[in-house]
Structure formats: C-alpha cells, structure tokens
Amino acid sequence: MTWEIKDIQKWDWKKHPAGAVIKDPGNSCQFKTGGWRTFRPIRDDKICNQCLICYVFCPDSAIIVKDEKVVGVDYNFCKGCGICAAECPVDAIEMVDESKAKKKQVE
C-alpha cells in the first residue's frame, strides 16, 4: 500500500487515520526536513579524497553516493548538523550560513 500524502496539508480532519497510525511504513522519505537547516555543508570536489567517512557518519543518510563516490548532499533531508564537516579528514566540507548559501544560489 502506498499512502498518497502529497496534499496532506489540505486534508480535512476526517481524512487522517485514527490515532495518527501510519499504515505505510517508510513514508517519512516523503516528508522533507531540509528546511530545519541553518548551516549548509558545501563540499569541494577538488579537495575531497572520496574516503566516504561523511557518508558513514551522516545521521540522516543525506550524503549522495553513486558508483562508490560521493557526488553531493541531499539538501531535502540534510539538517545541517555539521558532523560531515567535523569528521572530514581533509577539510573538504565547509559549513556555510544557509541564508547566504541560498542567496548565492539565487544569484
């Protein structure tokens, strides 16, 4: 069963399952939590030695790995805890103020 929750914020009170029971386990991946972030990890691909330590330590599985290589950070789920930056042995990850990073993105 897949529980369609795209428009959940518009749901009538009657539509929610009684007792807040979720009958579709694993659907938390549909609930994007990146908005909690105040600092954004920016990875410098030139410095990164692909040790994958950030991938191991990330508590939210937000380090995207393809073909055994780090290719980026999933900002939909990264909460900006900074563990990846702290653990990185070559200082390839910098924590940047989220609002500044966003501004830069727009520019």
Next chain:
Amino acid sequence: MVISNKTIAAIGTDAVSEAMRQINPDVVAAYPITPQTAIVETFSQMVADGLVKTHFVAVESEHSAMSAAIGAASSGARVMTCTSSQGLAYMWELLYIASGLRLPIVMPNVNRSLSAPINIHCDHGDSMGARDTGWIQLFSENGQEAYDNTIQAARIAEHPDILLPAMVLMDGFIISHSIDRVDILEDEVVSKFVGEYKPAFSLLDAENPVSIGTFDGLYGYFFEFKRQQEEAMVNAFKVIKDVGKEFGEISGRPYDLFETVGMEDAEYAIIVLGSACGTVRHQVEEMRSRGIKIGMIKLRVFRPFPAKELAEVLSGLKAVAVFDRSDTFAGHLGGPVFLEVRSSLYDLPKRPLIVNYVYGLGGRDLSIELIDKAVGELAEIASSGQVKQLVNYLGLRE
C-alpha cells in the same frame, strides 16, 4: 431469548473480577491500590488457577500498568487494567496516550479521594480529574451495575465508531467492599456479547506493518486528531444506548445514558451519580408517596456528557439540585457535575433554577437527614424563585 442469571452474594470488587474473567481479556496489567486491590488479587488468583486465559502482567506501578496496557493494546490485544485514586493520578500522562492512540482499554476505577490528607475512602475527585482525558466514563450505583458496566464497556470502547478507552467507576468501599446481591450471566452469554475483538491495527501483524506513537510536532495535524477524538465521543452517545439496550436483552437489565425517577410530574429534581443514587432514590420515592413532586436523575454516563438529553428532561422544572462528590476548587463555582449540568441548561428558553450540593468528600456518609435538608432547601428555592446559596456543602461541620 431466555434470560438466565445466577444470583450470588458478592462484594463489588468480586463482581468486577467475575466480569473480567468472563470477558477474558488477552492481557491485564495492573497494580494493587486500596480499595481496588481486591480486583487485582481475585483476578490474578483466577489466572493462577487457570480459570481465565488472560496473560497477567504484575507491574511495579500504575504508570507501568497503563504503559503495559497501551503496549499490549497496540499489539492488537483486548486489554484491561484497574486502579483507584493515587494510582489513577500516577497513570495521568498515559491516560491521554491511550485515548490519543485510540486504544479501547477498559479500566474499572474504584473511586477514592486523592491525598492530601491521606484518605482511603470514596469521593469522585480521582476520576473527575480525568474527565478531560478522552476516556469514556460510566458510573455505577452498586455491584450489579459495576458488573454490568464492565461487560458493556468492552463493547462500547471497541466499537469501530468509537475506539476510545473506557473507565467503569464504582464507589470505593460503599460498592467495592459491601456484599450485595449480584446477578451473574452465563460465561457463554458474556463471551458472545463481547464477541471476538478485531483490532483496527496491530504491531504484531507483520503482513501489515504500522507505525504508532508518531511525532506530530512540526507542521502538525495534532488539532485534526483531537477533533477526531471529540467526534468519537459524539458517536458514543448512540453506541452506549444501543449496547445498553442489547445488554437488556441478554440480562433483563437495560441501560441508558441516565435513569429517571418520577420525572413525568416532578417540579424539582436531584441529579446524582454513583452509590448515593440508592439513598437518594429511597428518599425521593418516600417523598413522592407523600405527594411531594420531586424527581431524580441518576447520571450513568459522565463522558460523553448527555447535555441535550438532560436539558430536555430538566426543561419544565422549577428547580434542580446537583449533587457532587468532588469539588473543582474554582472559587465557589461548584462541583464538576454541577458545571456540566448548568452549562447544559444555558440554551433553554426557560431555565430551571439550579443549586449545587457538594457532599461525601473523603467518604463522609450521605445520610437521609442530609438529603431531607437539601430537598427542603430545594423546595424553598422552587417556591420562592430564589437561590440564596449557589454552592452548598452537605454534611460539612460548620
């Protein structure tokens, strides 16, 4: 159908234990506390003797009792527990979790006052404090009703339109420790009446996994879930009536939201709940035989509160006295039953005068003389059209 009851002499707690044995819940997690102790004691003995298949969890506190009950109910089990007074208070945060998760746990609560000062006797302060926890509350007049309400509570709580936990309330010592005549149904009749419990979900159902106890604190639908709980309470009116009627068919003892005595021609009336109903009824009937136009309403269901139905019955009266076995300590606002009844009458075009009598705190007896005193004042209110003192303390040394 042929109604078959076996009449026994039993104290209230034994009547409740017998109902629990006949319901045969999957799990009972309970901790002893005066005056409920005899229920846990008798029921655990039944489990030890193989008279009931229930898995009995001997927990280390009431907080644990309700936690274990919630865990077991989440796993799809039919669950019961029982408590009193401080035990109920100790369950507090879990009471809200049981109703919020919509788990139909049934819990007899033997009413006892709350400390301090320490007092083991009856008043309704414990369960009245839990009136806003989202539990259904059924009050009992005697051991018979405690037995009958326990059996009905299982059906009411588990109804798919409700799915709320239910408390069965009985007065400490006055009901719990007094020997009374109790008519017991046959095991098969009770078993058929409560039926097989089909849980809405189960943590142990590996084919249909669920997440329960989820976090809802950010964008949040908490408000929506609370509205659903309120709707379940609205649905409960009909279900409680239906179940009460059906119970009458198997036992000869039908139940409604409340019971009336002499209300067809009464000019004034007393509203009361719990064991005091017996004494009040006795006196009301005696007065009626002398031509006094008094009536009585015995409130059985306190949650949900039958405001509309009560207002209809009370609408033609000159005056109403509400008896409360607990207080709200709100500055002479009155007891909890009084507040609800008074609020229920607000929308009537012509409201009866209303007066509150707080009585019996800490187990103080409600004597016939005290009822006479209250009725005398009520008659005076009805004839003079004036309430001199809104909240009165009946039986207080003053």
